[in-house]
Amino acid sequence: MSDSMMITAMTIGYLVIVLLVGLRARHGQTSSLEGYVAGGRHMGLLVLFFILGAEVFSAFAFLGGPGWAYSKGAPALYIIAYLALAVIVWWLIAPLISRLGRQHGFLTQAEFLSACYPTPRNVLGLVIGVISVLAMIPYLTIQIAGAGMLFEAATSGTIPFWLGSLLACGVVAAYVYASGLQGIGWTNLLQGAMMVVIAWALGLTTAEQFFGGVGDMFRQIQSEAPEYLTMPGVGGMGWGAFSTAILVSALGCVMWPHIFMKFYSAKSERTLKRVFMLYPLYSYLLIPLLVIGFAGVILLKDTPLDSPDKVLLTIVVELADLPAWVIGMALSGALAAAMSTAANLAHTSATILVRDVVQFSPRMRALPEQKALSLTRYGVIAISLMAYLLALVNPGSLVSLLLGAYGIIVQLLPMLLGALFWRRSSQTAAFVGLSVGAIITLLLQFGIDAPFNWHPGFCGLVVNFAIFITLSLKRKDASSRSPVESLTPQS
Amino acid sequence: MNNIKGMPSKGMLLYFAVCAMAMVWPGALIANRIDPIIIGLPFFIFWYVAWIFALFIGLVISYRQEAREGADDE
Numbered sequence: 239m240s241d242s243m244m245i246t247a248m249t250i251g252y253l254v255i256v257l258l259v260g261l262r263a264r265h266g267q268t269s270s271l272e273g274y275v276a277g278g279r280h281m282g283l284l285v286l287f288f289i290l291g292a293e294v295f296s297a298f299a300f301l302g303g304p305g306w307a308y309s310k311g312a313p314a315l316y317i318i319a320y321l322a323l324a325v326i327v328w329w330l331i332a333p334l335i336s337r338l339g340r341q342h343g344f345l346t347q348a349e350f351l352s353a354c355y356p357t358p359r360n361v362l363g364l365v366i367g368v369i370s371v372l373a374m375i376p377y378l379t380i381q382i383a384g385a386g387m388l389f390e391a392a393t394s395g396t397i398p399f400w401l402g403s404l405l406a407c408g409v410v411a412a413y414v415y416a417s418g419l420q421g422i423g424w425t426n427l428l429q430g431a432m433m434v435v436i437a438w439a440l441g442l443t444t445a446e447q448f449f450g451g452v453g454d455m456f457r458q459i460q461s462e463a464p465e466y467l468t469m470p471g472v473g474g475m476g477w478g479a480f481s482t483a484i485l486v487s488a489l490g491c492v493m494w495p496h497i498f499m500k501f502y503s504a505k506s507e508r509t510l511k512r513v514f515m516l517y518p519l520y521s522y523l524l525i526p527l528l529v530i531g532f533a534g535v536i537l538l539k540d541t542p543l544d545s546p547d548k549v550l551l552t553i554v555v556e557l558a559d560l561p562a563w564v565i566g567m568a569l570s571g572a573l574a575a576a577m578s579t580a581a582n583l584a585h586t587s588a589t590i591l592v593r594d595v596v597q598f599s600p601r602m603r604a605l606p607e608q609k610a611l612s613l614t615r616y617g618v619i620a621i622s623l624m625a626y627l628l629a630l631v632n633p634g635s636l637v638s639l640l641l642g643a644y645g646i647i648v649q650l651l652p653m654l655l656g657a658l659f660w661r662r663s664s665q666t667a668a669f670v671g672l673s674v675g676a677i678i679t680l681l682l683q684f685g686i687d688a689p690f691n692w693h694p695g696f697c698g699l700v701v702n703f704a705i706f707i708t709l710s711l712k713r714k715d716a717s718s719r720s721p722v723e724s725l726t727p728q729s
Numbered sequence: 730m731n732n733i734k735g736m737p738s739k740g741m742l743l744y745f746a747v748c749a750m751a752m753v754w755p756g757a758l759i760a761n762r763i764d765p766i767i768i769g770l771p772f773f774i775f776w777y778v779a780w781i782f783a784l785f786i787g788l789v790i791s792y793r794q795e796a797r798e799g800a801d802d803e
Contacts, residue, residue, distance in 0.1 A: 319752040322781045452769035467771045481753035518785040
């Protein structure tokens with residue numbers, strides 16, 4: 239058997255295992271919408287830990303992360319810094335969101351915010367829903383395209399891009415359709431554990447094989463290209479851009495709907511806190527992957543890559559003298575990162591599409607629960623298919639759509655924090671802050687240059703917070719309760 | 730905001746803020762060098778690994794504090 243056949247066979251075998259685990263998870267669930275969307279609010283420590291870890295670390299961990307280390311050097315640490323710091327925000331707000339979700343039956347992020355800030359006909363919920371879906375579909379497309387690229391490179395073209403991305407997308411859609419969050423839970427447990435083991439094995443093997451160890455590798459970089467190992471690295475990401483990117487990403491991470499909505503699924507607030515407590519250790523997964531990127535600084539010195547994202551694949555598949563089964567494992571690990579995130583994105587965006595967008599119309603809101611559930615399942619298939627087609631066409635505007643839509647979602651953070659913690663929060667102030675913050679972010683993202691090279695979203699957030707706080711303080715008839723305290727219990 | 734159940738103490742909030750500041754400007758400025766190389770990592774990279782561990786320890790302490798307060802309530 240040739241090497242590429244062996245790699246292909248191993249990877250297909252891996253996909254079959256993931257599929258079986260995902261489909262099996264549907265047994266023993268009650269067929270309720272809450273069960274499908276939030277695991278019946280009964281997810282335990284182990285499964286929730288791996289859901290969160292595997293959804294946060296996407297194809298970007300195996301492709302973009304090493305690519306940053308290889309092409310920019312030290313600024314790549316921004317990725318590990320913000321992914322670790324994000325846990326502080328989760329720690330502060332997730333237990334409250336989980337509790338309120340249980341009390342009021344919330345299943346989406348838009349439902350939460352529109353209950354705190356009531357608008358005529360609930361139009362805020364619709365707007366949040368539409369923008370969320372617009373941010374999540376490009377994100378899903380990037381995961382599916384990443385899977386296709388991984389397949390093609392690791393099997394030396396035996397599995398072309400279109401087939402590789404179809405396989406990954408099809409497996410994900412099948413188990414999310416069948417098993418909902420339970421399917422995601424068990425497959426993410428498998429995939430999350432694989433990612434950790436494979437990342438460490440690859441990172442240490444690469445350093446050992448080419449340099450005799452991680453320390454020796456960095457010493458060699460120190461003598462040949464020391465500029466990669468300290469700020470500002472290569473390519474001039476200054477301290478301002480680096481620091482604001484870390485802060486806005488750490489703060490904004492919680493606003494990704496697929497992360498926010500997982501808070502509803504926890505068995506208890508204590509379970510959530512245990513998950514978060516262990517989470518920083520999971521983020522160490524990025525260290526060996528960055529090591530591979532740094533290895534590329536020396537190994538690819540004479541033949542620089544035109545696409546830095548391919549640095550891990552180039553080193554593992556072409557340069558390193560690894561047996562075919564190790565490459566097969568490496569591919570499976572990287573696919574795990576892409577697919578575990580893709581599953582959460584498809585699941586969450588289908589839920590939002592049905593609950594916040596389709597059911598905005600009063601006629602659809604009266605839909606019986608079982609109808610809404612099957613609509614959500616078809617939504618998973620429709621969204622996966624759309625993302626697959628987008629991956630094939632690969633429109634250049636995809637990343638802009640992602641940045642633009644997500645840039646707006648992050649601007650919901652001040653009003654979320656206000657709703658949770660601040661009695662003086664004024665609804666008008668929240669909407670003015672949100673609108674101005676979103677406009678500034680979009681303007682700096684696509685129009686003019688941000689001041690001091692700061693992150694556009696950070697600039698928007700600073701102005702947004704300032705407006706929200708100032709206008710809220712000016713209000714005379716301040717309520718004695720914060721928006722969440724004013725919620726009337728439904729049951 | 731102190732009357733919300735299950736929030737970290739003021740001391741722990743300060744600790745988390747220090748962890749965040751250490752990873753951005755100006756906190757990270759003092760670590761911006763290659764030597765000494767510790768556990769195989771250049772100092773600037775080791776700095777982040779160490780602060781993530783510090784963050785983990787902080788979360789463990791906060792968890793235990795909050796669990797104890799929760800027990801007092803009941």
